[in-house]
Amino acid sequence: MQLVENKQGVEGGLKTEFEQLLKNLKAKMKSVYHERTNANQLAINRGMPPFVMREIMSVNPFSAIIPKEHGGLGGDVKESIALMGAASYESLALSLTFGINMALFLQPVIKAAQPAAKREVLARFVGQQNMGGLMITEPAFGSDALNMQTAYTMANDMARIKGTKHWAGLTGWADFWLLTARKDAGDKRLERDLDFFVCDVTQPRQGIEVEEFFENLGLYQIPYGRNKIDVEVPITHKLEPESTGVKFMLDLLHRSRMSFPGMAIGFVKRMMDEAIAHCQQRFVGGKSLLAYDQVQQRISQLQAYYTTISAFCLQSSKSAGLHEDLSMIGIEANAVKSLSTDMMQAASQSLLQLVGAKGYRLNHIAGRSTVDSRPFQIFEGSNDMLYSQIAEGVIKQMRKLKQTNVLEFINGFSLTANSGKLVDDLLNFNLNFSIPQRKLVQFGQIFSRAISLDRVTELGNAGFSSQLIDGAIVNLRHEMKQLISAFTASNESKVIEDYRAKSDWWSFA
Structure with a gap:
């Protein structure tokens, strides 16, 4: 009983200290991005003015995940996700800077550096606001x-x-x-x-x-x-x-991929807020854009992305801590990273479409966000490759269990057990294990959404807005239907390398 009370006391203290740090960070970001300069103008210039990072680093954000014995607050992945989320609402580049420092440098150092090196590095992060990559x-x-x-x-x-x-x-x-x-x-x-x-x-x-x-x-x-x-x-x-260096790299990369929702959540929330505000204020044909059905569809989709990524954040905060070995969770980590970043890009494209011509400028948040979010689908593993790896991992498991029916597998698989009842009309088919790579990518996309439905269900059970949960489920099912249609369709088209013969339309005019 005493141990439980002590643990709750420590966790309560960390939460209070971290919430204060987060409050200070948001105040600094408001100052540098909205009061002392213009965020849209900052984003189109290469590099970052020294005062921006100086002001932001003055709150010592990375101390949140540094152990107490090294001068930090003693937080973990949950705190790093929250920091990235707060930063990505204002600046995707700043959020990525946070992610590089925390997920790709500090967390592996905290986990595996030798004592003397760890003391030296962490002391400089806390005392001198150093950075690492x-x-x-x-x-x-x-x-x-x-x-x-x-x-x-x-x-x-x-x-x-x-x-x-x-x-x-x-x-x-x-x-x-x-x-x-x-x-x-x-x-x-x-x-x-x-x-x-x-x-x-x-x-x-x-x-x-x-x-x-x-x-x-x-x-x-x-x-x-x-x-x-x-x-x-x-x-x-x-x-x-x-263990081995290869296994350590997988643990590192999977933990980083599980942290991607931190960068995605604030970004998608910003896209959603900007879209709602614009459509409330913009009138076409005597009524606001929000009165149009297609606009409703786009913004409800943004809200579905926000809900799904929120579910990823919650799950990562519970299961991706430094004390966990994540080297073997490739299916989940790849799904979380790929779907989060696909949703980031789709959200920015929707905002750009809703805003129209003025959004097609680099110094407007719609145009800038479309460009800034695109590389997230590429780095730390191209999404096409990761979706293919998800499918290969699932097929390996199905072979091992001697199962060919997708729904039967989903109902018994730990990552999708809660989603089976939501997709029993969609995924009740037998899978041909010998499928081309393009079909592997499509099946990986489908399975990622089955995982997402499981996570969204858990988020709903935790008390998240039932309206948002229902909207996310509808959206994920709709996307799965489209993907299944493509997956089941025959498409064996090949590249015609010498395509120039008889291919100039002008010669037929």
């Missing part, structure tokens, strides 16, 4: 990360790391980098497993040369580029995961 992707190895060629050798308790990394968010900004590399095994061979090192660019022989800054399309406030790695990092700064 993660470098995995290489020019020739994007999604094929396990074949990365960045290598290291050991000498005198130092790791000499050499290679090239690109598309790392915060290129040239971060004080720390989590570098991934494979050990040089000699004879031009690299070991199969990979390792993680904390590189401190402020130290001698640890500086990282930016060979090129990319002119990235959207997210202008975050720098990306190509980085030349030739550093020497103390062996004390090598992470020590409990």
Whole structure:
């Protein structure tokens, strides 16, 4: 009994401290984005004015997830999701900056860094508001990360790391980098497993040369580029995961993907609020846009996205904590990331359509949001690839259970057990396991929505608005019907590489 009371007291204290931090963060964002400058103008310029990050970092947002023994509040994934949600309502670039620091750098460091390195890094995050990022992707190895060629050798308790990394968010900004590399095994061979090192660019022989800054399309406030790695990092700064480096990377990436709803929730809420406000104020044919049925359909869809992503946030806050091993939850993590980011892009497209011509400007939130949200469907795994992996994972499970009926599998699968009764008229069919990749992608999209229905049901059981829950269920079922229609239709079209023969319309005019 005493232990329960102590735990509740600690959690209550954290909640109060975090709510104050969140309040301070929102006040700072209001100041920098609405009072001291114009958010729309800020977003079309590359980089971020120093005062913006200085003001925002002055509330020490990352301290929320740093353990108390290192000067933080002692929070976890729940707090990081809430921080990203608050930030993405004002700036998707700021929210992504938060996500890079927390999900891709701090959480793996907290989980697996050696004690001395952990103390040093976390002390500087708390005391000096430092930032950190993660470098995995290489020019020739994007999604094929396990074949990365960045290598290291050991000498005198130092790791000499050499290679090239690109598309790392915060290129040239971060004080720390989590570098991934494979050990040089000699004879031009690299070991199969990979390792993680904390590189401190402020130290001698640890500086990282930016060979090129990319002119990235959207997210202008975050720098990306190509980085030349030739550093020497103390062996004390090598992470020590409990298992293999590959398994640790999966745990890291899956936790990050489970955090994507944090970036999505505030963004979609902003799209929804902007759409409602615009349509209330805009009159066409003597009545407001809200009086038109097609407009009602679009905004109700935005509300369905908001509800679905809210369900993801709740589930991630309960199941994606640092003490959990997430290396084996690929189906769920891929579904959460892919569907959240698809909904982000669809929400921005709807707002742009509703606003019309004036939204087709980079310094208008509709146009800017459409461009800024698009890369979320690509980085940390292209959604097409992730949907395909979801389908492959489901088929593997079905083969193991010797089940071919999709509805039977859904009713017995932990991620979809609550959604079976909602889709019994849609998914009661047998699945052919030998299907082309394009069908795998479509089936992954369908199954992701079955998972979403389960999560939305749980959110409703927790007391969330029943009207919003009903709307989300209707929307998810509607999307599933469309996807099932495409999935069951025959389509074996192939690329005609030499298409030019008899293909110029002018010659037939």
